[in-house]
Amino acid sequence: MIEVRNLSKRYGDKKAVNDISFSVGKGEILGFLGPNGAGKSTTMNMLTGYISSTSGQILINGVDILEDPIGAKSNIGYLPEIPPLYVDMTVDSYLNFMYDLKKCKLTRKAHLKEICDLCKISHVRERLIRNLSKGYKQRVGLAQALINNPPVLILDEPTVGLDPSQIIEIRTLIKKLGKNHTVILSSHILPEIQAVCDRIIIVNKGVIAADGTATEIANKLTNEHKMTVRIEGTKRTAEDKDEIISALKAIDGVKYVRADMEREKGVYDYDIESEDEIDVRRAINSLSREKGWNILMLQLSDMTLEDIFMKITTGDIEAVKPEAEKKASLDDFQISMQGSMDFGDESSSDKSADEAEGGEKPAEKSDKKNEKKSKKGGDK
Amino acid sequence: MGAIYRREMGAFFTSGIAYVFLAGYALFSGLFFSFGVIGSGVSDISPMFSSMFIIVVFLIPILTMRLLSEEKKNRTDQGLLTAPISLSSIVLGKYFAALTLFIIAESIVFIYAIIIALCGEVVWSTLLGNYFAMLFLGAAFIAIGLFISSLTENQIASALIGMFVLFVLYLMDSLAANIPVEFIQKAVVSAAFYSRYLELTRGVFDLSTIVYFISIAVLFNFFSVRVLDKRRWG
Numbered sequence: 001m002i003e004v005r006n007l008s009k010r011y012g013d014k015k016a017v018n019d020i021s022f023s024v025g026k027g028e029i030l031g032f033l034g035p036n037g038a039g040k041s042t043t044m045n046m047l048t049g050y051i052s053s054t055s056g057q058i059l060i061n062g063v064d065i066l067e068d069p070i071g072a073k074s075n076i077g078y079l080p081e082i083p084p085l086y087v088d089m090t091v092d093s094y095l096n097f098m099y100d101l102k103k104c105k106l107t108r109k110a111h112l113k114e115i116c117d118l119c120k121i122s123h124v125r126e127r128l129i130r131n132l133s134k135g136y137k138q139r140v141g142l143a144q145a146l147i148n149n150p151p152v153l154i155l156d157e158p159t160v161g162l163d164p165s166q167i168i169e170i171r172t173l174i175k176k177l178g179k180n181h182t183v184i185l186s187s188h189i190l191p192e193i194q195a196v197c198d199r200i201i202i203v204n205k206g207v208i209a210a211d212g213t214a215t216e217i218a219n220k221l222t223n224e225h226k227m228t229v230r231i232e233g234t235k236r237t238a239e240d241k242d243e244i245i246s247a248l249k250a251i252d253g254v255k256y257v258r259a260d261m262e263r264e265k266g267v268y269d270y271d272i273e274s275e276d277e278i279d280v281r282r283a284i285n286s287l288s289r290e291k292g293w294n295i296l297m298l299q300l301s302d303m304t305l306e307d308i309f310m311k312i313t314t315g316d317i318e319a320v321k322p323e324a325e326k327k328a329s330l331d332d333f334q335i336s337m338q339g340s341m342d343f344g345d346e347s348s349s350d351k352s353a354d355e356a357e358g359g360e361k362p363a364e365k366s367d368k369k370n371e372k373k374s375k376k377g378g379d380k
Numbered sequence: 381m382g383a384i385y386r387r388e389m390g391a392f393f394t395s396g397i398a399y400v401f402l403a404g405y406a407l408f409s410g411l412f413f414s415f416g417v418i419g420s421g422v423s424d425i426s427p428m429f430s431s432m433f434i435i436v437v438f439l440i441p442i443l444t445m446r447l448l449s450e451e452k453k454n455r456t457d458q459g460l461l462t463a464p465i466s467l468s469s470i471v472l473g474k475y476f477a478a479l480t481l482f483i484i485a486e487s488i489v490f491i492y493a494i495i496i497a498l499c500g501e502v503v504w505s506t507l508l509g510n511y512f513a514m515l516f517l518g519a520a521f522i523a524i525g526l527f528i529s530s531l532t533e534n535q536i537a538s539a540l541i542g543m544f545v546l547f548v549l550y551l552m553d554s555l556a557a558n559i560p561v562e563f564i565q566k567a568v569v570s571a572a573f574y575s576r577y578l579e580l581t582r583g584v585f586d587l588s589t590i591v592y593f594i595s596i597a598v599l600f601n602f603f604s605v606r607v608l609d610k611r612r613w614g
Contacts, residue, residue: 045458048462049461049462049612050458050461050462050612051611051612051613052612052613070464070465070466071464073462073463073464074464076462078458078459078462080455080458080459080462082454082455082458084454084455084456084457084458084459084460085454085456085459086387086391086454086456087454088391088394088395089387089390089391089394093390097383097386097387098459098463100382100383100386101383101384101459101460101463101465102463102464103464103465144459
């Protein structure tokens with residue numbers, strides 16, 4: 001449906017997008033993930049023909065966007081980062097304008113009504129866009145993209161500025177749209193991409209750093225098994241620490257143990273890392289029963305997408321790149337896709353449950369990092 | 381093109397620019413009409429039209445200032461440029477919307493014709509000659525204004541630059557007088573708008589002037605398309 005070959009974009013000396021290639025199949029929801037300035041919007045703008053590429057080729061539904069821009073554009077519905085809304089128009093007149101602009105042949109009244117119902121803006125159709133809230137503006141932007149029922153939808157950060165319930169609504173809507181449309185969705189919000197997309201491409205500094213499903217990316221990038229366990233020792237003082245550490249180290253398969261902060265009075269957290277493929281949780285449990293300890297919390301800290309994202313985008317890229325390049329190959333991707341089409345609903349494995357419990361941790365960590373950073377900045 | 385034309389026509393009125401432009405044109409043409417034509421007791425309308433040149437120099441940039449600059453500033457150009465339409469239909473849709481408003485403003489002359497008819501005889505040939513002279517002048521000026529609007533994101537800058545450029549075009553005849561090199565002087569004089577326009581208002585029909593004004597319109601619309609196109613390659 002979308003085929004991108006060796007796409008590059010230069011701004012003067014700076015390469016905003018550097019030789020990226022990927023393709024998106026029919027009915028696929030692709031998440032485009034990257035930090036600010038990674039080249040997400042530039043790529044999307046090139047895909048939609050808003051800006052041209054320096055080199056490379058883009059085929060939308062088999063049509064080259066440079067050779068036949070009008071033909072290619074008629075296959076695309078685009079919601080840019082800032083929705084292209086004329087604030088002096090009412091929602092209805094704006095949608096009618098976009099209907100004319102896109103030379104839509106579908107029955108006007110029925111088509112617009114269907115779109116408005118889908119985006120839940122039917123009750124604001126007579127209002128001026130200027131007076132709508134950010135969330136409604138975003139929905140009108142989405143409605144505009146849906147006009148003429150384009151096979152390809154390109155959505156640049158569609159949930160920015162929405163409240164949590166609206167975000168969930170839009171996500172559900174995008175999932176629904178993904179059944180009949182090919183969707184490319186960009187975001188820097190990881191849970192969003194994780195919740196909606198079949199496949200993820202992580203871009204950083206203009207190159208594709210990873211490509212695949214979330215679990216694939218996670219599996220290829222990391223084989224570490226890490227967890228945090230809060231253990232209450234028998235004495236409930238700092239003296240427990242050494243005893244617990246040495247006992248934990250004695251467990252078969254444990255590679256590394258470190259005492260963390262005192263989280264509750266006299267109770268410490270322990271970061272434990274085990275050998276690959278060895279699950280030490282049961283051993284820890286029986287050990288603590290034996291010793292009379294209480295496990296107050298056990299949290300797996302396997303790499304979440306967020307960790308991976310941080311790892312890829314904060315300079316560690318060289319280490320990741322060869323892996324990523326391997327992954328970028330389409331054949332490889334398609335083979336592995338069969339295994340895990342829908343990682344979002346992996347409820348059958350106990351892993352997702354653990355992840356759900358542990359889900360909060362990495363976010364906390366990164367929040368703290370940010371806090372620290374901002375504090376440092378403030379001190380200066 | 382039709383969709384853009386209709387939207388721009390609507391936007392002229394919702395933004396209030398249409399009212400400013402129409403009122404401005406009516407006010408000044410009314411003044412020139414009552415003092416220059418009725419006041420002097422002549423039935424010839426050309427004094428009004430020749431005075432309107434300088435007014436149009438300041439009014440047209442107001443008409444064209446936001447046409448392309450606002451799209452860029454509000455990022456609504458992303459909607460237009462990613463829609464399945466050509467760049468020229470975007471530019472021409474806007475151009476003809478502005479031209480339509482200009483024609484509406486200019487057509488107030490027919491009301492003046494009725495007033496003349498009440499007290500004397502209307503010379504329709506000069507009236508229509510003047511009317512079309514103003515129309516072609518407006519066609520050229522609007523294209524220039526639209527082009528200037530494509531260069532900036534700032535409406536006010538677009539309007540001021542437009543006024544400056546059109547004012548320089550107005551002054552071209554007087555500037556030409558000070559050019560010592562003869563062939564440059566001749567070239568500037570032949571390109572000058574005001575003297576050419578005055579010729580038309582005096583009832584001298586000169587095809588080259590009409591062609592010149594239309595060429596300017598085509599050329600600057602082409603430039604506007606190029607600016608939009610170039611932005612994609614930036």
